[in-house]
Amino acid sequence: MENSLKEARERAGWSQQRLADELGVSRQTVISLEKGRYDPSLPLAFRLASAFGCRIEDLFTPGDEQA
Known part of the structure; x- marks a missing residue:
């Protein structure tokens, strides 16, 4: 799974x-x-998404191995 947590933070x-x-x-x-x-x-x-005021899908995306 890939994420954009660092960017959001x-x-x-x-x-x-x-x-x-x-x-x-x-x-x-x-x-x-x-x-x-x-x-x-x-x-x-869910707590991460709530902290940034967005949806889980805005922070996490399937990686190549899950696509």
């Missing part, structure tokens, strides 16, 4: 720690999500 002017605090996760989790090493659970994906 930077547009919001948030640090990785700020996003982690908003989501109730560690900064390391945010780093792993942004680098694509970790796919979020559905509840976390």
